[in-house]
Amino acid sequence: MAAATLALIVLVLLPLAFLVAGSVTADEGLTLTHFRDALSSRLYVQALRNSLILGAATAVLSVAVGLPLAWAVSRTNVPAKRFIHLTAIVSYLTPPFLTAIAFVNLFSPRAGLVNGFVRDVLGMPALTFDVFSMAGLILVTVPHTFPFVYLLAASALESVDASMEESAQILGAGRWRTALAVTGPLVAPAVLSGALVAFVNAIALFGSQAIVGLPGRVFTLPTRIYALFDYPPQYGLASALSLIFVALTVAALYLQRRYLARRSYVTLGGKGSRPQLVDLGRARWGILAFCMAVFLVAVAAPYLTLLAVSVSRSWGLHFWENLTLQHYRFVLLEYDVTRRAIVNSLILASATATLAVLIGSFVGWLDLRTALRGRKLLDYASLVPLGLPGIVVAVALIQFWLRVPLPIYGTLLIILLAYTGRFIPLGVRSANAAFRQIDPTLEETARVTGAGWLRTFRSVTLPLARPGLFAGWLLVFVPALQELSASVLLFSSGSITLAVAVYNLYETGALGPVAALAIVTMLIITAAIALATRLGRGAAAARAERAGVAQ
């Protein structure tokens, strides 16, 4: 209890307190000037407005893309369901800044491949698309956010008991009427909830907003906060802006929780039966075409582009005439910054995932299995980082550790603290879910048979929770490996991370190495998922074997 509490205080609560303090203090003492500046300067009001536009448009488009896919997969006989599902998963796993970089390669006003083709080969300059715009920013953000709507809506659609709809049907309602009067209202909370999560995630993505927004002078809150750390850094104003950003995020999450709570009625039915699948007839090919289009934009275009750029000497319409592996040699062997970044990120992501799951296990176990006072508070406190965008975590940590006489600023340690703080909610939730599935009587049986607390935890609780904990580890590892928003403010040359290295290389215009490094990043993520899945399954298999032997 004490350890978990201490971890949360150091990782989350103290930095947050210093952030608040920093936002209302200046050299002359307590002040509200920072907030006044943040809310009156055209610069920041415009950034706020852009963030809102980006978030709202992304949320709406995420529904427009995610809901049809969810419906098609869970309720129709559309072909290639697995493919559609994988499209959403891969889109979700792809680092957002990689999508942004890929689309810059395709749609930058001058050098973009598609734009070049349209302008020079087709001779239709009016049809070119400038990715450095709000529209471009939305385009590169939606592939990362629609999976939230897709996943939530699909699970809601699947859990609506068939009899809910059949009751409407037998009362004379046709398919459309049933969808409008029954299915729609029942899944609406999940869809809205997905849209709000999409909103929160969209506005927090520093990478795409810097890569696509800055050249087009589309400033947003994260990029403005980032700019405030240019010399001379304006910590107070950055803190105030961060808090406004947090308010926005928290408001959206609050709404989301309320809607999510109402989702409970989807599962109200008793013994459930699955709805019959809608026979789409010929329309299934239309739906499949839509899914293919999503796949093309969200997965195929980014990956193929990055792959092509990474193996070509110069980017353009004839890139395949000069294939090369020099970019890979450069980022993996020659350039020590990228080599260091790869090692750093692997260390950071593994350590973060382990710490987050460990702390999560403590918090989850305390919450579910003890009656200690304050355990609920602990649980809530561990969810606080959900409301903190990555860049805000970085600002808060800087505020805190610059004032504490411990020299960790500029080290891997501060980045580890930032990551762990950010991803604790994922660890807590996974652990909570893993422990919740274990019937307490299994543990009580062990206790009654004479096993002590530790023995019980080690030989009953932990083995049973292992698959869930492994999943949680992976859930933290993957985003930690590609973390940019917080790292970009906290890194030093010694503690550079993968995503920062990609971003810095991109800034210098070295597109080939950027693409190569991007592909390497994705390979690491894929390998990690494969490994963790195998380990998780291995554990399960070993357990099954033991059970077999026992019998």
Next chain:
Amino acid sequence: MARRPRAPSGPESLSEDREAVSGRLMASIGIERVTKRFGGVTAVRDLSLEIADREFVTLLGPSGCGKTTLLRLIAGFMAPDEGVIRVGSAALSTPTGIVPPERRGMGMVFQNYAVWPHKTVYQNVAFGLEVRKVGRAETHARVGRVLELVNLAGLERRYPSQLSGGQQQRVALARSLVVEPGILLLDEPLSNLDAKLRERMRWELKELQRRTGITFVYVTHDQSEAMALSDRIAVMHAGEIMQVGAPRAVYARPVNKVVADFMGLVNLISARVVRTGDEDGLVAIGGEHRVSAAVPPGAVAGEMVQLAIRPENLRLVPTASGDGSGSVPGEVAEVTFLGNLVDCHVTLGDGTRVRVQLDPGQTPEVGQRVAIRFDGRQSSVFS
């Protein structure tokens, strides 16, 4: 979107289905040689059943016997692979096309009630009238009346989450009744209620059916529920109907072991045929003790059969009074007092255990020598 099902071809076309929806006279159901398969499993096999207008028929059987599938076939949620389902004279379901559920004008109550959680009680009940474009004033009046009927008046503005299970069940019932269907399909509507409430709802359902004259098709696995409610019971097993008849007849004269076993407690005792005959048949049990039984003419003397007799149709008499008289000697092995009766296990000479139910006044003791009197008119013989 979903394709409209094609109308089945044939002399009786679907043009008549409008009548089926509105006609009070049309509420008889004809199921003719219907088969339904799911993959390799045949859920309903070449099944025929006629249900008369205003009749209360129960499909009774263990889970997996095909009773719910049959109900869903009647509702039109699926098409039969073979056979025809008619309502009145209109063929609503054929292998080539079905009238969709929304155009059948039936009502259906589901096991989990399926009361819409996002609508109030009033909105739930009024939905069917809205779909039928009934005016506001009339809707209001009809919803009020039907809520009165199911004892829910005053709860119009509640949401389902604020109701008990029994109340939700009655909302589901009211929702189906308000549109005045000719046919009401009920899929184990009482199985999620506690025992006391179940018994009361049983009464209410029976009363309701009498008052409204709606044809009820009721699915359950609870034989006492089926007996309490139905005009006729159709006992189903493995996709087929084993026996159809009035509750009393099915209970007293089961046609086979499956039905006997499913309709309440039954002793199945190995017996040897001594003489065939409906009136003067004889079998030997518990060694060489002869008791009278209706032995079907197909059996031959010496053949081993099973004698089925319910525990409450057996009586204990002090001692055996000779072969052929219908008494068989044995020893009391176990006595359980159950309040309204005494449950007693008797071991016969050859080790066969027989269960006997007695008045609570009788209290045999374990180890006591007794004799069981078999009444040939109340037993059945199965091969």
